[in-house]
Amino acid sequence: MASDNDAKKAKLESHLLYAEIKTVEMHTGGEPLRIITSGFPDVEGSTVLAKRRYCREKLDHLRKMLIFEPRGHYNMYGAILVEADIKEADFGVIFIHNEGYSTMCGHAIIALGRYALDYGIVKGVAPETQVNIQCPCGLVRAFVQYDENTKQSGRVRFESVPAFAFSTQLEIETEKYGNVIVDIGYGGAFYAVAHASQFGLNVRESRTRDLVDAASHVTECAKRQVQLSHPVDDDLAFLYGTIVTDGKDEFDAKEPTANICVFADDEVDRSPTGSGVTARIAIQHRRGLIQLNQLRHFESIVNSRFTGKAIRTTRCGDFPAVVVEVSGRAYYTGTATFTAETDDERAEGFLLH
Structure with a gap:
């Protein structure tokens, strides 16, 4: 049975336009966040702003695939986790939406704070764990409620860049x-x-x-x-x-x-x-x-x-x-694996306004 499944998977992968992209799905106050966890190409650039430009110039087809229909919708929002260039940052992030790439997103920071604890990027410390996230606009410090007994993360607050x-x-x-x-x-x-x-x-x-x-x-x-x-x-x-x-x-x-x-x-x-x-x-x-x-x-x-x-x-x-x-407060809504077949004329998606 295992060999049959492996053969079927190999056959499917041979017809894919891109590697499978896996995500964790969340929402904050009703606003969705699609966190890309694997399958996305390496994002080049010496700074997060440079990585943002690289995504816009070289990888925009993947933004469209993940944000646009039929995998997303007009109001979908996403996050690409990247290596930070600020020493104190735990990770960097590129935000994606229907038009392109934003420089800051608070609802995403609230969701990413929980995600960072729950998926082991940062070790949970009670009663509150600090998560440093480098955004295109600069370093944002999130503080996540954490219960040592239940290992549960909770409400998140963050401190903005100078506003x-x-x-x-x-x-x-x-x-x-x-x-x-x-x-x-x-x-x-x-x-x-x-x-x-x-x-x-x-x-x-x-x-x-x-x-x-x-x-x-x-x-x-x-x-x-x-x-x-x-x-x-x-x-x-x-x-x-x-x-x-x-x-x-x-x-x-x-x-x-x-x-x-x-x-x-x-x-x-x-x-x-x-x-x-x-x-x-x-x-x-x-x-x-x-x-x-x-x-x-x-x-x-x-x-x-x-x-x-x-x-x-x-x-x-x-x-x-x-x-x-x-x-x-942010909540999990699921996980997903996205693919695009080579002969799919709408592989990169579309939007209905």
Whole structure:
């Protein structure tokens, strides 16, 4: 029986376009994460940012295969684990989505923190284990709850790279909505942040499609009108998306605030968005709306929740900045093995928008 199975496996592998790619599947606040565990080619580059460029230039067909239909979907998100170039990092990561490669992803960090303990990358230490993850935006420190008796990992908090408000109360001209006021913040990636009321919408009640259309239009207009810069690397200086909020930045910080983050190619985050929460906290702190260590609760369109707070001040080049702590919970949803046959005309996938 074993020899028959080996023969069948060898016959199948002879018809494969690429090696089998194995993954662990997770979600954080409803937002999926496909962690590639084996079968992916070596990613070249002396830094994580260089590895990101290499993936974009040489391995993009595999991103499409794993993220696009029929193996994924329009809003799938993934992580490629790579060797870090920062000494204190336990590993590096390249984030992938429907449009390409992001520089930071908080929901992925929360999931990868648990994964690192549970799959032996980092040894669990009670009551909390530190996991250092090098992202394209820099080193992010995650802290994972760990129970020594049950060997179970739990909730994860992480400390961001220096986050800052790039511009506050900026007026953007839009064709659909007239002039719109936005804040632009950096939380490992740049986001425009706008109140839903400016579009005649409500984050908790309006149709998701209408919220996505508004956010995407703001992103398009802001990209044309705002020249972004980042003190560390030009590869970080791009507008990743727009966060539409319920407008409660200026309310009592004890109240939860809801938002929807639309990033990449109209991709909708099911979670409150870790890097988006980081950017919003940086903006709120810069505008004097919250103080250090003042906790805020952020809700997503599926009612999942992260917490965030600015824990210390710092600088990022000429920008006054803060380090933000974001906390959330990730869960496992399964494992998978993906293949592509040589005669499959849709081997690299497709997207329906």
